[in-house]
Amino acid sequence: MALKIWMTAMIFCHVFASCHLDQFHDNLTTAITPQDCSLKCIRQGGTGCEYCRISNDDLNNALGLTSRNQLGSCVPWPCFTLLGEEDPGICQHYVDAPTDLHVDFLPDPDPDSDSIVVSWKPSQYGIAFLRGFQVTVQPLSGSSAGCQLFLFQRNLTLSASHSEMVYKSDPFPGLPLGSKYAITVMAVPVPERWERFYHSKIFSTRSCAEKNGFQQCKADWYPTNVEVEQKGSVITVTFNLAPPNLGITSYFSYCSANGKTTYIEIAPNYSRNRTHHSFALRDLKEGTNYTCEIAANEVDAMRKLFNFQVKPQEVGSTGPSWTLAIPVGFAGVAIFIIVWVVLTRMPCVQMKKIYIKPDELIKQQEEMKAQEEVMILPNNRRSPPRLLICYSSNDGPAHVNVVMKLGAFMQQHMATQVCLDLWDSLGIAEEGSMAWYCNRIQESDFVLVICSKGLCRKSGHLEHGLLDSEVMVSLIGAEVGRAKSDGRDLSKYMAAIFNYSEEADIPTELGLVSRYRLTTDLMLLFSQLHQVRLHTPGRYVKINNISEEDFIVSHAGQALQEAIRDSEKAMKEEKEI
Known part of the structure; x- marks a missing residue:
């Protein structure tokens, strides 16, 4: 029953923990790491047991348990359970919550999981009565928990200057990639009616790409090199293929323009080229901007975005010969002279002048320019916000x-x-x-x-x-x-x-x-x-x-x-x- 109450209390603490994800700091070489020592050494205050990890065996022996504790080496109110028999007063003082809680990643050979170590500093408030720490890792989407307990030996008393010392936990291995956890570090002892005894934070394990590189992760891989070449009216797209170890054998691409989308399935011929593949886009409109995406044909695959414009085809032609250009030029000059003579000899009554005030002319020009410079918001965002x-x-x-x-x-x-x-x-x-x-x-x-x-x-x-x-x-x-x-x-x-x-x-x-x-x-x-800007000189967004x-x-x-x-x-x- 005590274990269930403790689990409920810890889950409550985790749920109301801060959502802020701090950046992980560099490994601390001066941190104090746990020691292997027995409960007997801790209770008697012997040397070599200043900061000790409590194992499951120690806990089972102290509590008279025969089965493995569900919460590892942690128990509710461990100071009373493990240290309070000889001197109950040692566990009745207030100790403030630890500070500067950090999570560091450790090397882990398993490509599907992460190993972490937690570090923190003790608070200077009540530090003279501090007896140890309890560290819990709780997944946000599950009920299982990992817990570690660390105790100081009986005669050890810390001063306020020790609040600058950094303490570390043991590693927490085997945490699945891309998972979120609540980390809680609790100061021991924990008297009743005391709320500020723990410090919690939410953190996420790394993604497969962050740990192993996206070339080793099927869900994170996407073509990084995409080249577009136009020959006539045909657009040829060349992209790099996925590494063979990922087992990706097919791809897809779709292109959009003017509200129309074209989908293409791509099956590369690996006997010809195992690193790159090219495919053709046909029936495209000249002068049109196309937005395209390409990705592996896998569930939730990452996509590569690329854009191109179909340029108008250049029609080859030979210039006119001088024998044809000279007569055409003389004919054009003659037509110009005739028109000029007719216009200059027309009666003045047929010439009507329209006078426009300068300010009205400027206003008309500004209105025409504003109408011509309307900017329609392009729909080329990869995904909506x-x-x-x-x-x-x-x-x-x-x-x-x-x-x-x-x-x-x-x-x-x-x-x-x-x-x-x-x-x-x-x-x-x-x-x-x-x-x-x-x-x-x-x-x-x-x-x-x-x-x-x-x-x-x-x-x-x-x-x-x-x-x-x-x-x-x-x-x-x-x-x-x-x-x-x-x-x-x-x-x-x-x-x-x-x-x-x-x-x-x-x-x-x-x-x-x-x-x-x-x-x-x-x-x-x-x-x-x-x-986007709603207004720029001569332009405005129309939605x-x-x-x-x-x-x-x-x-x-x-x-x-x-x-x-x-x-x-x-x-x-x-x-x-």
Whole structure:
């Protein structure tokens, strides 16, 4: 029962850990590594057992267990269990959580897994009563855990200067590539009614390409060298083939232009060339820009993007002979003279002059130039930007309906891949609301927070698996603060309000991010999502169904406007009550 309670407590700690992924630092050569020593040496305070690893055998002997502990060498409140028999007072002091938690990768011969080692520093607060550390590795998508316990010998007392010392764990081997884990380092002892005893972080193991190089990974490999050559009206594309050890035998490519896409399956003849292959693209339109992708014919294969323009064919011709050019030239001169004479001898009454004011002429020229210089946004982005929309359900179902209609409109008319918790109830059930938001924040290109009066209102509980809005604001505010302190671009994070909300509804945690009023600023929001300028000298971006004047033309825009009116009405009725 104690083990189950401890596992539940640790999972709770992991779920509410920070989502920030720190960069891994260099290996520390001066770090203190664990020693092999017995519990007897630790309890008696002998030499050679200053910082000791506790093995499963030691734990089983101390607790009288005969089976292997599910959590490895860790037990709930290990100080009371292992050190408190001789002196219960040794485990009743407060010790603050460790600091500077880092994860380093170790060499691992297995190409499908990673080995890591965790390092940290003890806090100077309560360090004189510190008895050891407990390190836990918990996968976010599973229930299994790896745990290591390290204890100091009984008579060892650390001073405040030891807070600059770095302590290391033993290696955690066999972690599958591309997996996310929660790392927790706990200071021992852990008295009751003490919350700041641990430090957690989320980290990811490396991908196959990061560890082994993408030439060794089927899912990460893609053609790196693509050459395009035009002969007549035919485009020949040459690309490098995958290494034989990956077992890739077929490829595909598709090209798009003017809303039309052409798909081609490619089966190279390895008896002719085992390193490169060429294929032809026919029936292409002259003067047209084509956007193409090529990839291995595998599930979720990485794709190589390339572009080309079909140049008009040059028609060969021989120049006219001088015997033909001279008569043609004389004829042209004669026609010019005749026309000039006729025009100069016409009656003056037939010559009508049109006077235009200079300012009107300039205005006409500017209007004509603006019309001619309209810039249509090119559709050559490899994939639409991924946008996570965060909001509060404390403002009632009408406000939630507005958020849903906004997500549908942006996905349909703003070339954006929208992520909304209401659309992924299965993912939230599998990962948990906090882990779901942590993962989506890291995966998304942009995060848009819809601000309203209920956003920072504490609900006290979770409804329908959704995250408490106050926790969500704190989480995103922490990410914004880290990005600012690290000197990173803050354009990933945005805040927005609808017409029935006010600027004061935007939390102070989001004071540094761009803010928009919807639906007035839909064009500005589109500009930030796609990193394009709306206006340049003589040019402007033209996007249908997004401007404030015509966004209601579409069905999605009408639905959004109707939802906004319903929410405004609900807000007014709530105020009157």
